[in-house]
Amino acid sequence: MRFVDEYRDGGRARSLAAGIAARCEPGRRYTFMEVCGGHTHTIYKHGLEDHLPPEVTLVHGPGCPVCVIPMGRVDDAIHIASQPDVIMTSFGDMMRVPGGQGSFLDAKAAGADIRMVYSPLDALKIAKANPGRRVVFMAIGFETTAPSTAMTVLRAAAEGVRNFSVFCNHVLVIPAIKAILDSPDQRLDGFIGPGHVSAVIGCEPYAFIARDYGKPLVVAGFEPLDVLQSVHMLLGQLAEGRAEVANQYARVVPWGGNRTAMTAIGTVMRMRPHFEWRGLGFISHSALGLADAYAEFDAERIFDLPGVRVADPKACQCGEVLKGVLKPWECKVFGTACTPETPIGTCMVSSEGACAAYYNFGRFSRERVKEATRS
Amino acid sequence: MTSEPAADQAQRGAPGTPHRTREEQVLDRIDRARRRKAVVKEERITLAHGSGGKATQTLIQAVFLEEFGNPLLAPLEDGATLPLGDARAAFTTDSFVVSPLFFPGGDIGDLAVNGTVNDLAMCGARPAFLAAGFILEEGFPVADVRRIAASMAAAAAAAGVSIVTGDTKVVQRGKADGCYITTTGVGVVERPVELSASGARPGDAVIVSGPMGDHGAAIMVARGDFDLESPIVSDTAPLHGVVSALLDALPGHVRTLRDATRGGVATILNEVATASRAAVVIEEKALPVRPEVTGVCELLGIDPLYVACEGRFVAVVDGAHAGRALEALRRHPLGAGASIIGTIRDDPPGLVLLRTAFGGTRIVDLLVGDPLPRIC
Numbered sequence: 001m002r003f004v005d006e007y008r009d010g011g012r013a014r015s016l017a018a019g020i021a022a023r024c025e026p027g028r029r030y031t032f033m034e035v036c037g038g039h040t041h042t043i044y045k046h047g048l049e050d051h052l053p054p055e056v057t058l059v060h061g062p063g064c065p066v067c068v069i070p071m072g073r074v075d076d077a078i079h080i081a082s083q084p085d086v087i088m089t090s091f092g093d094m095m096r097v098p099g100g101q102g103s104f105l106d107a108k109a110a111g112a113d114i115r116m117v118y119s120p121l122d123a124l125k126i127a128k129a130n131p132g133r134r135v136v137f138m139a140i141g142f143e144t145t146a147p148s149t150a151m152t153v154l155r156a157a158a159e160g161v162r163n164f165s166v167f168c169n170h171v172l173v174i175p176a177i178k179a180i181l182d183s184p185d186q187r188l189d190g191f192i193g194p195g196h197v198s199a200v201i202g203c204e205p206y207a208f209i210a211r212d213y214g215k216p217l218v219v220a221g222f223e224p225l226d227v228l229q230s231v232h233m234l235l236g237q238l239a240e241g242r243a244e245v246a247n248q249y250a251r252v253v254p255w256g257g258n259r260t261a262m263t264a265i266g267t268v269m270r271m272r273p274h275f276e277w278r279g280l281g282f283i284s285h286s287a288l289g290l291a292d293a294y295a296e297f298d299a300e301r302i303f304d305l306p307g308v309r310v311a312d313p314k315a316c317q318c319g320e321v322l323k324g325v326l327k328p329w330e331c332k333v334f335g336t337a338c339t340p341e342t343p344i345g346t347c348m349v350s351s352e353g354a355c356a357a358y359y360n361f362g363r364f365s366r367e368r369v370k371e372a373t374r375s
Numbered sequence: 376m377t378s379e380p381a382a383d384q385a386q387r388g389a390p391g392t393p394h395r396t397r398e399e400q401v402l403d404r405i406d407r408a409r410r411r412k413a414v415v416k417e418e419r420i421t422l423a424h425g426s427g428g429k430a431t432q433t434l435i436q437a438v439f440l441e442e443f444g445n446p447l448l449a450p451l452e453d454g455a456t457l458p459l460g461d462a463r464a465a466f467t468t469d470s471f472v473v474s475p476l477f478f479p480g481g482d483i484g485d486l487a488v489n490g491t492v493n494d495l496a497m498c499g500a501r502p503a504f505l506a507a508g509f510i511l512e513e514g515f516p517v518a519d520v521r522r523i524a525a526s527m528a529a530a531a532a533a534a535g536v537s538i539v540t541g542d543t544k545v546v547q548r549g550k551a552d553g554c555y556i557t558t559t560g561v562g563v564v565e566r567p568v569e570l571s572a573s574g575a576r577p578g579d580a581v582i583v584s585g586p587m588g589d590h591g592a593a594i595m596v597a598r599g600d601f602d603l604e605s606p607i608v609s610d611t612a613p614l615h616g617v618v619s620a621l622l623d624a625l626p627g628h629v630r631t632l633r634d635a636t637r638g639g640v641a642t643i644l645n646e647v648a649t650a651s652r653a654a655v656v657i658e659e660k661a662l663p664v665r666p667e668v669t670g671v672c673e674l675l676g677i678d679p680l681y682v683a684c685e686g687r688f689v690a691v692v693d694g695a696h697a698g699r700a701l702e703a704l705r706r707h708p709l710g711a712g713a714s715i716i717g718t719i720r721d722d723p724p725g726l727v728l729l730r731t732a733f734g735g736t737r738i739v740d741l742l743v744g745d746p747l748p749r750i751c
Binding site: 045225329 | 396397399402404405417421423430433600723726728729730734737738740744
């Protein structure tokens with residue numbers, strides 16, 4: 001397919017891989033975190049690790065939107081969805097995320113009207129088509145999806161759609177990266193920065209990572225060659241003793257971000273003083289709620305929520321996986337008690353979750369497979 | 376298999392063997408967990424149970440197979456092959472709940488006929504007779520019933536089968552989505568074939584009979600949920616003709632035939648890998664997918680390997696005769712786009728591996744649920 005195949009070319013991958021191997025200092029280990037779940041998905045889907053030398057390890061970061069939703073928020077959403085006059089709408093990824101009392105899929109089977117949408121505007125459309133029902137959009141995601149939620153609220157306000165509201169769970173990427181950098185067990189040499197988030201916030205907000213923590217970050221696109229090139233760029237910086245923010249994804253990400261999108265977020269949303277992240281705990285100023293001016297569209301104010309905090313299951317080590325401290329397969333319940341059919345932790349739910357990506361795409365011994373697939 | 380793999384097995388079974396990494400031990404533990412008896416953990420049926428993926432298989436094994444278990448059902452093929460004196464009959468059934476009822480390239484009527492005809496064809500049978508059951512919703516237009524019936528009649532004539540018995544029920548408004556159809560079919564197995572998902576052997580070739588995902592992509596676009604427009608039409612078609620051409624060209628060398636409906640080609644390959652205790656290794660570059668189907672799938676974040684076809688099948692054939700199989704298929708209009716997509720290997724058993732165009736390797740697993748229910 002045009003404009004896609006070019007970025008999946010095996011020949012170019014091999015020459016880039018040779019360049020990567022050449023930039024590795026003998027005996028030195030390099031550990032890079034791809035922050036964004038979209039990158040994790042790309043890495044596994046295209047078998048990108050086969051092109052990396054043993055010196056380079058990729059660890060999977062917290063940037064999978066559903067992976068960081070704590071169980072209590074899922075329970076709150078199901079509570080809303082279970083009201084008789086409510087239609088709950090959400091992205092497909094949310095459907096299987098376990099709360100303390102089951103998932104959306106379970107709630108739907110028990111009678112709640114929960115519908116999958118591809119965009120918040122679809123939720124607004126459902127609200128207009130069902131004036132007698134209250135339609136709630138379960139908003140999840142980083143700065144990537146927050147603008148479309150904000151724009152939808154603005155449209156609902158402009159069109160006077162009174163039966164539409166948003167259950168806002170938007171989170172911010174910078175506080176998550178900072179939490180990981182401040183975590184005592186991290187041993188990272190650099191970051192592959194999120195592409196779509198950066199298209200909104202730009203590259204400036206990452207400056208502190210290079211300045212204060214001395215680590216390079218390369219904003220990367222989502223095709224496999226993008227990711228491979230970003231690794232090459234990170235190694236280039238390290239070889240020269242530099243730590244800078246660089247933009248590999250300039251074809252989409254303007255250095256200054258998208259002002260219109262940021263304005264929409266700033267108008268409709270407010271910073272929460274703190275928010276709970278699955279596995280990472282409470283992080284200050286790390287999430288968005290709806291601004292007071294749009295309170296009438298805020299499901300948290302419209303509905304009486306239980307708001308009960310549910311502790312993560314003891315056996316679940318999603319937190320360590322999200323911080324990149326554990327590889328997915330190093331979790332005690334990985335692949336036995338926790339599988340994509342019956343996920344315990346959120347990392348096993350979304351196709352962008354590190355555990356699901358590894359289980360679905362990478363669950364094999366590379367050595368044995370190399371033997372088996374030798375032509 | 377000689378003593379070598381057995382020794383390998385013993386080594387893999389012994390935890391702590393210095394040659395094995397911790398990751399490999401975990402992988403073995405997962406492999407054992409996956410082979411445990413299936414248990415339905417949900418309290419209620421969810422849409423995932425109808426996806427054709429893991430949840431469906433768990434439901435079938437833990438409930439239906441548990442209650443009905445018998446040697447004819449146990450292999451879970453597309454249909455059962457029944458010994459009737461000196462002859463053999465193939466017997467199968469399929470229900471259709473597709474939404475929308477009418478879509479580019481077909482409707483629920485021809486889909487219901489072709490679906491059952493194809494299940495018989497996959498048993499190596501000549502389809503002969505069909506039964507049709509209708510569940511109609513109060514208020515459903517009679518003109519639509521007539522249109523669906525006419526389409527079934529045309530599809531039956533084209534496939535050379537007669538619809539010889541049937542049933543009609545009407546349920547209250549809101550209790551069904553217009554029209555559901557169940558078709559049951561009987562066919563005659565005239566060749567001495569032994570087709571089974573468990574028949575694949577190392578060295579065999581894996582062939583798909585044409586571009587993947589046309590039906591599923593056509594339905595997705597036709598639903599209008601995504602504001603997409605595309606010229607994609609469903610590939611619904613009766614396959615017994617092209618199957619005959621293949622079986623005639625390769626007597627005794629075709630191991631497995633499966634039509635790639637719900638769950639797509641990926642689901643079939645997983646069934647073959649599991650039933651044959653072999654590895655299926657496929658090449659991304661060899662996968663036939665129309666550019667417009669790739670486009671729709673790329674937009675929606677869906678892998679065409681999992682998208683339903685209604686006129687394509689997967690064949691596993693003796694590797695030595697793969698070229699001849701491909702020639703025979705390509706000579707038939709319904710096999711013109713056939714492609715050899717991979718091979719059967721002995722290790723690692725039970726896994727489907729994809730060598731990506733990018734130059735890496737990954738697993739192609741069963742999906743848990745289906746992002747797009749009611750495709751057929």
